[in-house]
Amino acid sequence: MITEQALQSRSVVFRTSGHRRGPITRLMSPSDLGELLRPFVFLDHVDTQGVPRAAQGDYGLHPHSGIATVTWLLEGRVNYEDTLGRRGQISHGWLEWMNAGGGAWHGGNLGDAGRVRGFQLWVALPPAAELGEAESSYLAPHLIKREGPASVLLGRYGSAASAIASPSPVNYLSVKLKAGEQWRYQPPAGHTVAWAAVGEGRLRVPQGLRAGELAVFDESPEAIDFHAEVDSQFVLGSAAKHPHDLVLGYYSVHTSAAALREGEARIRQIGARLRAEGRVG
Secondary structure, three states: OHHHHOOOOEEEEEEEEOOOOOOOOEEEEEHHHHHHHHHHHEEEEEEEOOOOHHHHHHHEEEEEEOOOEEEEEEEEEEEEEEOOOOEEEEEOOOOEEOOOOOEEEEEOOOOOOOOOEEEEEEOOOOOOOOOOOEEEEOOHHHHHHOOOEEEEEOOOOEEEEOOOOOOHHHEEEEEEEOOEEEEEEEEOOOOOOEEEEEEEEEEEEEOOOOOEEEEEOOOOOOOEEEOOOOOEEEEEEEEEOOOOOOOEEOOEEEOOHHHHHHHHHHHHHHHHHHHHOOOOO
16 A cells, blocks of 8 residues: 555665775765765775775875765774874774865774774865865764664754764764664755665665665655665765765865865875875875
């Protein structure tokens, strides 16, 4: 039986299992789905299961400008450092936020904790923030608020709000459902962009969606219905559409060619300092 609620639920207009290299599956890039889902412009799903340690890679210091990166760790430990003076290790349930603004470098590796699972997301910054001061935050699990089955990584859901002040209207949630559970997500007003990516399990949305896949929903203000066929974990993003063009550099995303030139000039300056210090080759 088709209910009125089901009729009002958003449908999937595109799905992908991305491209895998070693432990990383790239589900979204600025030059493909990022154009459709901006301000969300990049998403990697990380899972080292079955990947030999020698093939897992070392993600040394590298630059960004014009974006913020969000690393959400679901299992294992990773080491990190950035050019804002932070260095250390985070473990499962931690969140790393790096607002690169007009230029910053960060990096790390997957540590020695056995299996590592998580997601890294890039969010394009608006003109007022894309050349601003860089900042980084590392949130322990107790600082990440929950509402029902959802952990609020960015934005607000119900009574739970992220400790991170996002520079644009964005929600980014991590959701766990047990087999047979259903959950309806009603995005805030204006959040017409929406997607979900499954880390573990299998969902109906109403189409089937399995671990390792990303689904893009039609642009509308309607709710999204999720039904877990087995115990499942997924991340969900919704936002007001980023109204600016995506002007792309290798590690940068800006709203204009002039902003890209300035951001890339800044990260070259930082890179020269890092090379002088022997921190990068």
